[in-house]
Amino acid sequence: MALPRITVPVSIDLRRRRGADLKGQLFQTLLWLSLGLAVAMVSAVLWSVGADGWDVVRERLWSFLRSPSSATPDNAGVAQGIRGSIILAGIVGATFPLGIGAAVYLEELADDSRLTRLIQVTVRNLAGVPSIVYGLLGLAVFVKSMGGLTGGSSIISAGLTLGVLVFPVVVITASEAIRAVPQSIRDASYGLGATQWETIRHQVIPAALPGILTGVVLSIARALGEAAPLLVIGAAPFYSTGFNDFLEQLQGAFTALPMNVASFARLPADTWAGHAAAASLVLLVIIFAINLVAIVIRSRITKKLGR
Amino acid sequence: MTSTEATVANTLPEASNLSPSDPVPELTSRALGVALEMAIFVTLALVVYLVEYFVSGPVAAFGPSNFWIAFVVLAAWNGWTFAASHTVHGGALGHTIATVAGAPASSLTIAIRQLARFAVLYAIPFLALDANVVLALLIAALVGLYLWFAPDHRAPWDLLAGTRVTTGFPTATKIVLAEVHTAADLSLDTKRLADERRARRLLLGSGLFSVLASGLIVWAIFSEAAEFVLAEEFSWSVLTGIGWFPRRGVFDLSTLFVGTLWITGIAMMVAGPVGLGVAIYLSEYASPRVRRYLKPLVETLASIPSVVVGLFAISFISPNVLQPIFGDLGIFSLLAAGLGVGVLTVPIVASISEDAMRAVPQELREASYGLGSRKVTTALRVVFPAALSGISAAFIVGISRAIGETMVVFIAAGGSGGAIFETDPTQPGQAITAAMASLGAGTDSVAGSGIAFQSLYFLGALLFLITLVMNVVSDRIVRRFRQVY
Numbered sequence: 004m005a006l007p008r009i010t011v012p013v014s015i016d017l018r019r020r021r022g023a024d025l026k027g028q029l030f031q032t033l034l035w036l037s038l039g040l041a042v043a044m045v046s047a048v049l050w051s052v053g054a055d056g057w058d059v060v061r062e063r064l065w066s067f068l069r070s071p072s073s074a075t076p077d078n079a080g081v082a083q084g085i086r087g088s089i090i091l092a093g094i095v096g097a098t099f100p101l102g103i104g105a106a107v108y109l110e111e112l113a114d115d116s117r118l119t120r121l122i123q124v125t126v127r128n129l130a131g132v133p134s135i136v137y138g139l140l141g142l143a144v145f146v147k148s149m150g151g152l153t154g155g156s157s158i159i160s161a162g163l164t165l166g167v168l169v170f171p172v173v174v175i176t177a178s179e180a181i182r183a184v185p186q187s188i189r190d191a192s193y194g195l196g197a198t199q200w201e202t203i204r205h206q207v208i209p210a211a212l213p214g215i216l217t218g219v220v221l222s223i224a225r226a227l228g229e230a231a232p233l234l235v236i237g238a239a240p241f242y243s244t245g246f247n248d249f250l251e252q253l254q255g256a257f258t259a260l261p262m263n264v265a266s267f268a269r270l271p272a273d274t275w276a277g278h279a280a281a282a283s284l285v286l287l288v289i290i291f292a293i294n295l296v297a298i299v300i301r302s303r304i305t306k307k308l309g310r
Numbered sequence: 311m312t313s314t315e316a317t318v319a320n321t322l323p324e325a326s327n328l329s330p331s332d333p334v335p336e337l338t339s340r341a342l343g344v345a346l347e348m349a350i351f352v353t354l355a356l357v358v359y360l361v362e363y364f365v366s367g368p369v370a371a372f373g374p375s376n377f378w379i380a381f382v383v384l385a386a387w388n389g390w391t392f393a394a395s396h397t398v399h400g401g402a403l404g405h406t407i408a409t410v411a412g413a414p415a416s417s418l419t420i421a422i423r424q425l426a427r428f429a430v431l432y433a434i435p436f437l438a439l440d441a442n443v444v445l446a447l448l449i450a451a452l453v454g455l456y457l458w459f460a461p462d463h464r465a466p467w468d469l470l471a472g473t474r475v476t477t478g479f480p481t482a483t484k485i486v487l488a489e490v491h492t493a494a495d496l497s498l499d500t501k502r503l504a505d506e507r508r509a510r511r512l513l514l515g516s517g518l519f520s521v522l523a524s525g526l527i528v529w530a531i532f533s534e535a536a537e538f539v540l541a542e543e544f545s546w547s548v549l550t551g552i553g554w555f556p557r558r559g560v561f562d563l564s565t566l567f568v569g570t571l572w573i574t575g576i577a578m579m580v581a582g583p584v585g586l587g588v589a590i591y592l593s594e595y596a597s598p599r600v601r602r603y604l605k606p607l608v609e610t611l612a613s614i615p616s617v618v619v620g621l622f623a624i625s626f627i628s629p630n631v632l633q634p635i636f637g638d639l640g641i642f643s644l645l646a647a648g649l650g651v652g653v654l655t656v657p658i659v660a661s662i663s664e665d666a667m668r669a670v671p672q673e674l675r676e677a678s679y680g681l682g683s684r685k686v687t688t689a690l691r692v693v694f695p696a697a698l699s700g701i702s703a704a705f706i707v708g709i710s711r712a713i714g715e716t717m718v719v720f721i722a723a724g725g726s727g728g729a730i731f732e733t734d735p736t737q738p739g740q741a742i743t744a745a746m747a748s749l750g751a752g753t754d755s756v757a758g759s760g761i762a763f764q765s766l767y768f769l770g771a772l773l774f775l776i777t778l779v780m781n782v783v784s785d786r787i788v789r790r791f792r793q794v795y
Contacts, residue, residue: 027686034595037587038604041660044584044653045611051626052618104516112513125520129527131707131781132774133714135746136527139770142750143530167523174520196493198502200509228615231716231743235750235766261717264617268624268721280625283618294613 052287056280067281072258076274081282084263087158087238088227088289091259094162095169095226099219102173106215109174110181111203130171137168138235146236154254156237161257164232169222176221180214181207213304220297224290230261238262260286531774534767541761553730554740556749556762565731566769569644569723569739570713576648576735577655577712582705584652585659589704592660593667594689612657620721623650628722636736642724644735650718659708666700667693699791706784710777719744742769 059067063077070080105126113119141164145153153159184207192202208215239256264286267279497503554565588608592601628646632639639645670693678688694701719725725740725748732739740748749766 024684024686027684030686030690031595034587034591037584038591040584041588041611041656042607044656045607045614047626048611048614048619048622048653051622055625101516101519104513105519108513108517112510113517122517122520125524127785128778128781129520129524131710131777132527133716133743133777135714135716135743135750136531136770136774136777138750139746139767140523140527140530143534143767144526170523171520193493198506200506201502204509224613228613228617230615230617231720231747234716234720234747237750261615261617264615264621265717265721268617268621272625279621283621286615287618290613290615291610294609 049287052280052283054280056277056282056284059277059281060284068285072263076278079267079275079278081260081263081285083258084260084282085285087257087259087262090158090253090257091162091165092223092227094159095165095223096219098163098166098170099173099222101166102170103177103215103219105170106174106177106181107203107208110178111199111207126171126174130175133231134168134229135231135235137164138232140164140167141232141236156256157254158257158259159253161233161236161238161259164236165226165229168229168232169226172222172225173218176218177211177215180211180218183214184210213301216304217297217301220293220300224293224297227259227293228261228286228290230259230265233259233262234265260289527774531767531770534764535771538761538764538768541764554725554745555729556745556765561765561768562731563772565729566740566742566745568731568733569719569725569729569741570743572644572733572735572739573648573651573715573719573723573741574709574712576645577651577715578705578709580649580652581655581659581708581712585656585704585708586663586701588656588660589663589667589701590689590694593664594685594693608657608660611653612661614654616654616715616717617721619650619654620718622653623647623718623722632736639736640724640738642722642738644723644732644737644739647719647723647741648735650722651712651715654715654718655708655712658711659704662704662707663697663701666697666704669700670696699788702791703784703788706780706787710780710784713780714743714773714777716743716747720747742773745769746773 067080068085069082070078071083073079105122109119109122109126113122141160145160145163146156149160153163188206188210189202192206193199197205238258260282264279264282267275267282270278553560553562588604592604592608596604623646624641627649628639628641628643631649632643632645636645674692674696675688678692683691719741720743723740723744724738725744729738729740746766746769749763749769
């Protein structure tokens with residue numbers, strides 16, 4: 004019996020001559036181009052900041068890091084900015100338990116009710132709100148309404164505002180870390196007689212710790228780079244601390260590194276040429292160092308847990 | 311709890327919590343419960359206001375000092391209800407109100423006790439925040455919302471018997487918890503169980519913080535924006551002048567919109583192709599070794615702060631990229647700012663698109679190769695459409711980020727001090743976000759008062775609404791077009 008004749012439609016690609024893959028080559032070239040552009044962008048930013056700031060750094064790095072603001076270019080430095088940023092990082096760090104607690108609640112304790120969905124939608128929306136709107140929130144709530152407690156336009160207000168700003172990010176990253184913990188760990192803990200909170204505290208959170216810590220550290224890096232909320236809350240471009248003690252200083256004028264960069268950038272370029280770039284260099288070094296810490300934490304603890 | 315206080319219902323969690331003898335339909339009783347509790351909350355707030363009024367006079371009746379008075383009053387109230395319900399059967403006040411409202415005394419006391427606790431939680435910010443009517447209503451609405459959603463509370467003694475207490479006022483004692491009941495709950499170790507309950511309540515408070523933060527943003531911005539619109543010097547014609555000059559009382563919104571549109575458009579023209587190209591390359595073409603070096607590079611770009619990119623825009627982009635092309639360009643222009651924002655948006659578009667494309671199952675690609683396709687055909691005809699919902703989400707998130715970007719525009723667009731209506735991107739201009747920054751930093755007005763400063767909140771309200779809408783739209787698009795495998 005003769006076999007029936009079967010015609011199979013062949014994809015148009017097979018009919019093309021080998022070596023004439025024009026469209027493919029063109030597309031690949033386009034991809035290389037966009038990749039090159041992205042690499043060029045990163046390099047250009049880093050190189051431009053480095054080149055412009057190199058003079059200042061080369062001549063007076065140590066005094067630049069230790070001098071407060073000044074009217075003369077040769078004396079001005081970012082010491083106040085560095086100090087302000089460190090205090091801000093501390094205050095933001097103090098707000099992290101709130102975000103981690105919210106993540107624990109959403110992942111472990113919340114049922115599938117309307118309230119839970121409302122909280123999740125709210126967190127997602129908050130994550131997309133521009134940072135300057137958080138600045139407005141800080142201005143209205145922390146500076147104006149709570150002015151008696153926080154001292155008005157002070158670093159406490161700025162720190163609390165940045166804390167609210169990073170709260171959704173912390174919740175989202177901590178949620179993902181907690182979700183990644185296998186259910187078997189929880190079940191084993193319940194089987195051994197632990198309550199839910201004991202399981203969370205002694206099993207789930209330690210297991211999710213690499214992810215949570217990474218999110219926390221990256222959030223600090225993000226908060227350190229924000230300048231828009233600081234502008235709105237009233238970070239002073241230049242100020243002197245006078246003779247106030249530490250607590251009064253916390254409630255008084257303040258500044259931070261991003262604010263230093265922004266105010267240097269707006270000064271005339273002929274005399275203040277490299278200052279903005281040098282301040283940017285300091286800021287970038289700090290942020291990249293924090294990112295490196297996050298990466299190290301992630302790989303260290305992951306290795307230790309054998310995962 | 312004696313038998314008169316506890317009505318034992320059946321043990322299934324989904325069962326109705328009405329006992330057979332309860333004559334009030336559930337919806338009405340819930341509404342009554344919520345209304346009663348909110349009335350008590352408002353009464354407590356009024357008590358505090360009156361105390362302050364008599365102590366310091368009408369001017370100081372709202373203010374931060376109310377914080378401490380509120381704390382003392384509410385702590386006393388909380389303590390009294392605790393003591394009353396534990397020692398005396400329902401407490402005198404509870405009995406009275408219960409008789410009036412016709413509900414079991416014990417449930418009402420539990421209701422009052424819970425309400426007092428919630429009032430402490432909400433009244434403190436309420437009174438510390440220079441209370442006004444809008445805020446009072448907002449917080450009352452928040453409390454009501456919370457109370458509406460909460461399911462039943464389980465007391466530890468119920469777990470021993472495996473039963474559930476119905477309270478008659480179901481909303482009053484509900485706490486939103488999917489409680490896991492373990493063997494430990496059957497032990498009589500009250501300390502462990504008390505720790506457990508305390509931890510649960512703390513965590514619930516953290517969870518509610520996000521709702522509180524949202525509510526605060528909405529209140530802070532919209533109440534001041536309302537003041538701007540309702541001010542005497544304001545008329546709707548002020549919003550359509552020749553430009554944005556807050557010091558002169560000219561608030562032309564179209565100037566800002568045009569500026570924002572130009573900047574966003576230029577940014578997406580840069581970030582869209584570059585980000586998408588990087589994403590397609592990383593997910594389809596790159597070997598694992600290349601990926602290992604390229605991904606950190608993209609993440610590096612993502613972690614550069616926006617001030618640095620703003621500086622980059624005026625110190626590098628304007629002199630070296632734009633001025634060779636457009637000879638008569640100044641240092642500040644919408645183009646420079648747009649390109650800067652584009653640099654910032656590239657990593658966002660790239661990472662979200664790449665995640666979307668990597669989520670496409672490998673079987674689809676293998677099927678395509680099996681049919682004889684080249685890589686480009688697979689990438690463009692199979693993977694890209696399959697990941698389309700995620701890629702659209704990436705673009706919308708990128709656009710939303712570009713709209714909300716402040717520092718680059720503040721430094722590089724040159725609109726501080728006022729901007730005239732401008733459609734030419736090679737000229738300086740102003741965008742919504744940078745206008746807000748200028749107002750807030752005081753470069754455009756005397757900070758702190760006046761209609762010029764209030765316009766800051768008006769813009770903030772606009773911006774918040776725009777980004778909220780984009781967020782919701784992107785969620786809808788992802789859900790509608792997501793392909794499930």
